[in-house]
Amino acid sequence: MDKIEEICRKRKQAHQILLSMDSKVYRAFLDMEAAAYVDGALAKKYKELIAVGISVVTDCGSCMQWHIEQAVKAGADRQEVLEAVEVGMEMGGGRATVSARFALEVMDKVFGEPSPR
Amino acid sequence: MDKIEEICRKRKQAHQILLSMDSKVYRAFLDMEAAAYVDGALAKKYKELIAVGISVVTDCGSCMQWHIEQAVKAGADRQEVLEAVEVGMEMGGGRATVSARFALEVMDKVFGEPSPR
Amino acid sequence: MDKIEEICRKRKQAHQILLSMDSKVYRAFLDMEAAAYVDGALAKKYKELIAVGISVVTDCGSCMQWHIEQAVKAGADRQEVLEAVEVGMEMGGGRATVSARFALEVMDKVFGEPSPR
Amino acid sequence: MDKIEEICRKRKQAHQILLSMDSKVYRAFLDMEAAAYVDGALAKKYKELIAVGISVVTDCGSCMQWHIEQAVKAGADRQEVLEAVEVGMEMGGGRATVSARFALEVMDKVFGEPSPR
Amino acid sequence: MDKIEEICRKRKQAHQILLSMDSKVYRAFLDMEAAAYVDGALAKKYKELIAVGISVVTDCGSCMQWHIEQAVKAGADRQEVLEAVEVGMEMGGGRATVSARFALEVMDKVFGEPSPR
Amino acid sequence: MDKIEEICRKRKQAHQILLSMDSKVYRAFLDMEAAAYVDGALAKKYKELIAVGISVVTDCGSCMQWHIEQAVKAGADRQEVLEAVEVGMEMGGGRATVSARFALEVMDKVFGEPSPR
Numbered sequence: 001m002d003k004i005e006e007i008c009r010k011r012k013q014a015h016q017i018l019l020s021m022d023s024k025v026y027r028a029f030l031d032m033e034a035a036a037y038v039d040g041a042l043a044k045k046y047k048e049l050i051a052v053g054i055s056v057v058t059d060c061g062s063c064m065q066w067h068i069e070q071a072v073k074a075g076a077d078r079q080e081v082l083e084a085v086e087v088g089m090e091m092g093g094g095r096a097t098v099s100a101r102f103a104l105e106v107m108d109k110v111f112g113e114p115s116p117r
Numbered sequence: 118m119d120k121i122e123e124i125c126r127k128r129k130q131a132h133q134i135l136l137s138m139d140s141k142v143y144r145a146f147l148d149m150e151a152a153a154y155v156d157g158a159l160a161k162k163y164k165e166l167i168a169v170g171i172s173v174v175t176d177c178g179s180c181m182q183w184h185i186e187q188a189v190k191a192g193a194d195r196q197e198v199l200e201a202v203e204v205g206m207e208m209g210g211g212r213a214t215v216s217a218r219f220a221l222e223v224m225d226k227v228f229g230e231p232s233p234r
Numbered sequence: 235m236d237k238i239e240e241i242c243r244k245r246k247q248a249h250q251i252l253l254s255m256d257s258k259v260y261r262a263f264l265d266m267e268a269a270a271y272v273d274g275a276l277a278k279k280y281k282e283l284i285a286v287g288i289s290v291v292t293d294c295g296s297c298m299q300w301h302i303e304q305a306v307k308a309g310a311d312r313q314e315v316l317e318a319v320e321v322g323m324e325m326g327g328g329r330a331t332v333s334a335r336f337a338l339e340v341m342d343k344v345f346g347e348p349s350p351r
Numbered sequence: 352m353d354k355i356e357e358i359c360r361k362r363k364q365a366h367q368i369l370l371s372m373d374s375k376v377y378r379a380f381l382d383m384e385a386a387a388y389v390d391g392a393l394a395k396k397y398k399e400l401i402a403v404g405i406s407v408v409t410d411c412g413s414c415m416q417w418h419i420e421q422a423v424k425a426g427a428d429r430q431e432v433l434e435a436v437e438v439g440m441e442m443g444g445g446r447a448t449v450s451a452r453f454a455l456e457v458m459d460k461v462f463g464e465p466s467p468r
Numbered sequence: 469m470d471k472i473e474e475i476c477r478k479r480k481q482a483h484q485i486l487l488s489m490d491s492k493v494y495r496a497f498l499d500m501e502a503a504a505y506v507d508g509a510l511a512k513k514y515k516e517l518i519a520v521g522i523s524v525v526t527d528c529g530s531c532m533q534w535h536i537e538q539a540v541k542a543g544a545d546r547q548e549v550l551e552a553v554e555v556g557m558e559m560g561g562g563r564a565t566v567s568a569r570f571a572l573e574v575m576d577k578v579f580g581e582p583s584p585r
Numbered sequence: 586m587d588k589i590e591e592i593c594r595k596r597k598q599a600h601q602i603l604l605s606m607d608s609k610v611y612r613a614f615l616d617m618e619a620a621a622y623v624d625g626a627l628a629k630k631y632k633e634l635i636a637v638g639i640s641v642v643t644d645c646g647s648c649m650q651w652h653i654e655q656a657v658k659a660g661a662d663r664q665e666v667l668e669a670v671e672v673g674m675e676m677g678g679g680r681a682t683v684s685a686r687f688a689l690e691v692m693d694k695v696f697g698e699p700s701p702r
Contacts, residue, residue: 010452010456011452013452013455013468014448014451014452014455016468017455017466017467017468018455020466020467020468021430021433021466021467023433023437024269025266025269025270025437025440025441026437026440026448027269028262028263028265028266028268028269029262029266029440029444029445029448031262031265032206032207032259032262032263032266032444033207033445034262035203035207035258035259035261035262036203036204036206036207036259037204037207040196040200041194041196041197041199041200042166042197042200042201046163046166047200047201047204049159049163049167050166050167050169050170050201050204050205051170051204051207051208051445052167053167053168053170053171054170054171054174054204054205054208054209055208057171057174057175057680058174058208058446059528060410060446060449062449062452063208063445063446063449077158079157079158079489080158080159082158082489082491083157083158083159083164084159084164084167086152086153086491086493086494087153087154087164087167087168087171088167088171089149089153089493089494089497089678090149090150090152090153090154090168090493090678090679091168091171091172091175091180091678091679091680092171092677092678092679092680093497093500093674093675093676093677093678093679093680093681094497094501094519094531094675094676094677094678095526095528095531095642095676095677095678096678097482097494097497098479098528098530098531100482101478101479101481101482101530104481104482104485104486105478115485115488115489116485116488116489117481117484117485117488127686127690128686130686130689130702131682131685131686131689133702134689134700134701134702135689137700137701137702138664138667138700138701140667140671141503142500142503142504142671142674142675143671143674143682144503145496145497145499145500145502145503146496146500146674146678146679146682148496148499148500149493149496149497149500149678150679151496152492152493152495152496153493168679174446175680176294177644177680177683179683179686180679180680180683196255199255199257203257203259203260206259206260206263206444207259207444207445208444208445208446209443209444209445209446210263210266210440210441210442210443210444210445210446210447211263211267211285211297211441211442211443211444212292212294212297212408212442212443212444213444214248214260214263215294215296215297217248218244218245218247218248218296221247221248221251221252222244232251232254232255233251233254233255234247234250234251234254266440266441267441269437269441270437270438270440270441271438271441274430274434275428275430275431275433275434276400276431276434276435280397280400281434281435281438283393283397283401284400284401284403284404284435284438284439285404285438285441285442286401287401287402287404287405288404288405288408288438288439288442288443289442291405291408291409291563292408292442293645297442311392313391313392313606314392314393316392316606316608317391317392317393317398318393318398318401320386320387320608320610320611321387321388321398321401321402321405322401322405323383323387323561323610323611323614324383324384324386324387324388324402324561324562324610325402325405325406325409325414325561325562325563326405326560326561326562326563327557327558327559327560327561327562327563327564327614327617328558328559328560328561328614328618328636328648329525329559329560329561329643329645329648330561331599331611331614332645332647332648334599335595335596335598335599335647338598338599338602338603339595349602349605349606350602350605350606351598351601351602351605361569361573362569364569364572364585365565365568365569365572367585368572368583368584368585369572371583371584371585372547372550372583372584374550374554375620376554376557376558376617376620376621377554377557377565378620379613379614379616379617379619379620380557380561380562380565380613380617382613382616382617383561383610383613383614383617384562385613386609386610386612386613387610402562409563411527411563411566413566413569414562414563414566500674500675501675503671503675504671504672504674504675505672505675508664508668509662509664509665509667509668510634510665510668510669514631514634515668515669515672517627517631517635518634518635518637518638518669518672518673519638519672519675519676520635521635521636521638521639522635522638522639522642522672522673522676522677523676525639525642525643526642526676531676545626547625547626548626548627550626551625551626551627551632552627552632552635554620554621555621555622555632555635555636555639556635556639557617557621558617558618558620558621558622558636559636559639559640559643559648560639
C-alpha cells in the first residue's frame with residue numbers, strides 16, 4: 001500500500017476510534033473543521049489552499065493529502081496548488097522544500113498523471 | 118512606539134544591515150519572496166492570505182503585519198482576512214488562537230478602525 | 235502594565251472581537267476547549283498540567299499564564315506546577331528552558347509571593 | 352516489522368551507539384530524563400501523561416510509544432491516555448489530530464486489544 | 469529500498485518536477501542555498517555542520533542526510549558530526565534525541581561502516 | 586531596560602529560582618549544556634555557531650543573545666556570526682529572516698558598534 005493510501009486508511013480508522021470512544025474534544029474539532037472550510041467571504045477553494053500552505057510549513061503529509069484533494073474538488077488546478085506550495089516554501093525555507101516533495105506526489109495522484117519532469 | 122510600528126522599524130533596519138553587509142543569502146531570499154507573491158495562476162491577494170494563515174500557525178507577528186497589509190493592498194477585506202486567520206486557528210488549535218490575537222490588532226490598524234466588540 | 239496583565243487584557247479583547255465578528259471557528263474552538271478540560275477519567279488539575287507542559291514546549295506565554303492559573307484553581311501546588319514545567323524542559327531541551335522562565339514568573343504571581351532564590 | 356517495533360529497535364540501537372561513542376551530552380540527557388519522571392509531588396503516571404500530550408503536539412511517534420507505555424506501566428488506563436491525547440489535540444488543532452492517530456495505534460498495542468470502532 | 473536511498477530518489481524527482489514546472493520560487497531557493505554554503509569567513513564544512521544541528525532540531529531526515537554528506541565531503545570526521553548532533557540534542561531535548569537517531573544511521577552509511585556499539 | 590538586558594536579568598533570576606527549588610531536571614540540563622559546548626573535535630567556537638543557527642530557526646531570542654556572545658568570546662568575528670545566521674535563514678525561510686533581526690541587534694551590542702547600514 002502506498003503512503004497516500006495508508007494515510008487515507010489511517011485517517012478513517014482514527015476517525016472511527018475517536019467517535020467510538022466518544023471523544024467530545026474530537027467532535028468539537030470536527031465542528032471547527034466544518035466551520036473553517038465553508039464557502040464564506042473566501043471561497044472554499046482558497047481556504048483549502050491556505051491549509052495547503054500551512055501543511056507544507058508544518059510538514060504534515062496527511063494534511064497535504066487532504067487539503068490538496070479538497071482544493072482540487074473545489075476547483076483548484078495544478079498551477080494554483082503549486083503556487084500555494086511555493087508560498088509555503090518561501091515562508092519555511094529549506095525545511096519546507098523537503099516537506100513540499102510530498103505535496104508534489106499528492107498532486108500526481110490527484111491529477112491522475114505525473115508532473116512533467 | 119507601539120508593537121506594529123516597532124516591527125516596521127526593525128524590518129527596515131535589518132533590511133539595510135543585511136544589504137550593507139552584502140548578504141547574498143538575504144538577496145536570494147528577497148528574490149524568492151518577490152517570486153512567491155506575484156500575480157500568477159493565483160492572484161497576489163490569495164497568496165498573501167495563504168501567508169497570513171501560515172503566520173498564525175508559526176506565531177510570527179512581523180509576518181502577520183506584513184502579509185495582512187499586503188493582502189489588504191491587493192484587495193482583501195476584513196472578513197477575508199478573518200477567514201484566513203480562522204484556517205490558521207483550525208490547523209493550529211489553542212496555540213494558534215493565541216497567535217491570532219495579534220492578527221486582530223493588525224486588522225484594526227490596517228482597516229483604520231477597531232473591530233466591533 | 236506588566237506582561238501578565240497585558241496577556242489577560244488581550245485575551246479578553248480578542249475573545250470579544252471574535253464573538254462580535256461571529257467567528258464560528260472560534261466558537262467551535264471554545265467548545266473543544268471546554269470539552270478538553272472537564273473532570274473526566276483524569277481530573278481537571280492533571281489536564282491543566284498537561285497543557286502547562288505543552289505550553290513550555292511551544293513557548294506560549296499566554297497558554298502558560300492561563301493553564302498555570304487554571305491548574306492552581308483546580309488544586310495544583312507550586313511543586314506540582316514546577317514538575318510539569320520540568321517535563322517540558324526534558325522534552326524540549328535548552329529552547330524550553332528559556333520558555334520556562336515565563337512559567338516561573340506566572341507562578342510568582344499566581345502563588346502571591348516570589349519563589350525562593 | 353511494524354512501526355512500533357521499528358521504533359523500539361532503533362531506540363535501543365541509537366542508545367548503544369551514543370554510549371559507545373561516549374557522548375557526554377547524551378549521558379546528561381539520560382540523567383535529565385531520569386530526574387523528570389520520578390515520583391515526586393506529581394506521581395510518575397501524571398508526568399508520563401504530560402509527556403504524551405507534548406508528544407502529540409510535537410508529532411513525535413517514538414515519544415508517544417515510549418510515554419504511553421510508561422504511563423500505562425505506572426497505572427494509566429485507556430481513557431486517561433485518551434484524555435491526555437485530547438489535551439494535545441486542543442492545544443495543537445488539526446495538525447495534532449493527525450499526530451494523535453499514532454497514539455491510538457500505540458494504545459491498541461499497549462492495551463493488547465483494538466479500540467472499539 | 470532503504471530510507472536513505474528513498475530520500476535521495478525523492479529529492480532528485482522533486483527537483484526535476486519543480487524545474488519542469490518552472491517554479492521561480494524554487495529557483496530562487498536554489499540560489500539561496502548556493503549562497504549559504506560557499507566557503508566564506510566560515511568554511512563550508514562548518515556551515516554544513518550548522519545545518520546538521522538545525523536538521524536535528526527540526527526533525528528533517530532529508531536535511532540530515534544531505535548536510536551530513538556535504539559536511540563529510542568538506543572534510544568533517546565522525547566525531548565532528550556527532551558533536552554537531554549533540555548541540556542539536558542540547559538545544560532540542562528529548563524530542564531531538566529521537567530525531568538524532570536518523571543522523572546516526574546516516575553516519576553509518578556515509579562513513580561506510582557501522583558505529584561501534 | 587532594553588530587551589537584551591532584560592533577557593540577561595531573567596536568565597539569572599530563573600537560574601536562581603530553579604536551583605533554590607532544587608530542580609534536578611534543571612541541574613541535569615546544566616550538565617548537558619556544559620558537555621555540549623566544551624572544546625572537542627569541534628572547537629567551542631563552532632559549537633556556539635551551530636547553536637546560533639538553531640536559535641534563528643527556533644526563534645529563541647535569549648538563545649541568540651547567549652550563543653552569539655559565547656561564540657564571540659570563543660573568537661568568532663562579525664562575519665562568521667552573520668554566516669551562521671545565514672544558514673538559519675536558508676533552512677528556515679521567511680519566518681527565520683524575522684528571527685534573524687534580533688541576532689543583528691545582539692551583534693551590534695556584542696561588537697560594541699552598529700553594523701554598517
